[in-house]
Structures are given as structure tokens and as C-alpha cells.
Amino acid sequence: EYRNVGFIGLGVMGLPMAKNLARKLPDGTKVAVYDLSTAAMDELSQEFPNKIVKANNAREVFSHSVSRSYSACTRTRLLKTNIISQNLIVTMLPEGKHVSSVYMSSETQLDSVDLKNKILIDSSTIDVETSLAVADHVAKIDSSALFCDAPVSGQAQGAIDGTLAFFLGISESHGKYKVVSDLVRLMGNKDKVLPCGGPSLGLVAKISHNYLAGVMSVATCETMDLGIRAGLDPKMLYRVLCAGAARNPMVEHANPVPGLVPTAASSNGYKPGFRASLMAKDVSLGVQMAQTYKSNIVLGAPTMDVYRRALPKYGGYDFTAIYRLYADDQNG
């Protein structure tokens, strides 16, 4: 049922997600792609020459018609490549400011694009306010169009394997739920496509989830440091924590102490995985959401304090590298 699909934002997550779409969508479907970096677009079009269409900007991906501002030659090429009829567009961008710039900037001029019946799916993890503002902007341009927040969980490997969890800002009873969920299932685990309710509730789910993950990551580092400093063998501490009620994935699978879990980032030079800078962003989104919705959370502030101290040195490493703050201090 997919005529054509667009994808904007081909980074660590977006590139493998777009590859899964290109691989699984039926022959004849075109996937129009755009990223500020041409390398990712080139990689896609080399791998899927019959499906991928490289766009020159976000507007071309959204657009039903090729702008008259292009030269006749460019217009002919774009028309030939079938870039002109995307009906589903996915965005996977770093932060709210990037999402605003793609959907609401004077460069994109979304208000002069034909959005009739289009479905715009934003999988970026961003603040609720920006997402609601974009949803409002799209609805005002054309009420038949849908903007749906659809953030993901599962890290780069999940994007490559096509096993991401999707938290959808749409209810199961919505008339467009099926088409949204069918599309995201091509990039995710069908049992983990969760309809969370109305607009922005997918983000509320994702931010709540990552708030807990961020707090647990600090609690796990502190607990490991505490036990090890007081003389317990790290391997025994690991076994103790996995044997009792404190057992959780941060301890068991993503343990920050090198050498305890061979597959953990800590045992592989803290290669991400999920970057510490992204975890910090997500915890701060949780703190921001608490202010907006008047939740009296207290653990966000000290968690952010740990991340703020870790970011200059470890921001580009896996989030579990925040453990070095404790361990480096021990060595020094």
C-alpha cells in the first residue's frame, strides 16, 4: 500500500532504519532521502539504486511538486526520479531545534507544500513542546495530514537488526494507526510497537523510560564503586546484585565495570552503544517535562550533575563510561 516514502536524518539510527525500509518495501516504491551529510545518502543509493532517490533538501522530500525555482534540467530529473509523491515521511533528527528547522523553517516552507493525507512520523527523541508545536503547525496547514511522534528504543544495533521498540503518539483507534504501525514494523519488533495515546504521548513514554535508564545508570555506577572500594571482588558483587532484588539490565547486561560482561560497552573500550551525551539529553528532557507537568522528581538533578561532569571527557563514549568518574578518582 505504500506509494512512496521519505526519510530525513540519516545518522547512527536513521541510516540503518532507512536501509530496512528500502530493503523491505515492495518493488516500485521509492524512498526519497535527505541528510545534511551526502555520504549517508550516497551509501543508501549505492546499496539500493532502484529505490533510493537523493533529495537536495527537506522540502523536496515533503513536496508533492517540484519547485519552480529549480532549473528545467533539475526539475526534469526530479520528476523522472519520482520524488514528487511521498505519502509517508519519517524524520530521525538529534534534537528539537533540528526538528523545528526541518518542519517549520522558512527554508522548508511546509505551508506551501501539498500535505493532503500525508503522514509525517517523527522518531527523534525531543521535547514535548516542540513536538506539539510541529503537530499544530502541520494540522493548521492541512487537517487531513497527520504528524505522529514515534520515538524508538533499541540503540544502533536494534536499528540495524530492525528490532527497535516504537512508542507511538497515536491511539489504536485512530483511523491512521494501521498505516503508521505497519510502516514502523518494517524497522522494529512488531511486539514492541506500542500505541501510547494522543499527540506527544509517545515522547512522554520515551522520556519517562530514558529518565529511569539514566537514573539507574548512575545508581549502578555508584553501587559498583561502593562495593569495590569497600573490598568486595567485582565479580562477586556482580553475582550478588544479579541474585537479589537489585538485579536490573544496567547491572546485568550493561555493567559499567570492564571485564564483568564481555558484550558490555565497558569491556570494549566504552564504544557506543548509546552515547553519554544522548543519555544526558534524555534525562534533561525528563527534568524539563517534570517542570512542565509539575512532577516533584528529585533524582534528575543529581543524575544530571554526574552527566555534566562526565560529558567533557566521555560525552562521545557509551553512557556507561560515566563510571570512569568514580574509578578514575579511585586510581588518582
Ligand code: NAD
Ligand atoms: P545522529 O547525530 O547520529 O544523526 C542525526 C542525523 O541528522 C545526522 O546525520 C545529521 O546530519 C542529520 N541532520 C541534522 N540536522 C538536519 C537537517 N536540518 N536536515 C537533514 N538532516 C539533518 O543521531 P542518532 O544517534 O541517529 O539519533 C537520532 C535521534 O534518535 C536522537 O533524538 C536520539 O536521542 C534518538 N535515539 C538515538 C539512539 C542511539 O542509540 N543513537 C537510540 C534511541 C533513540
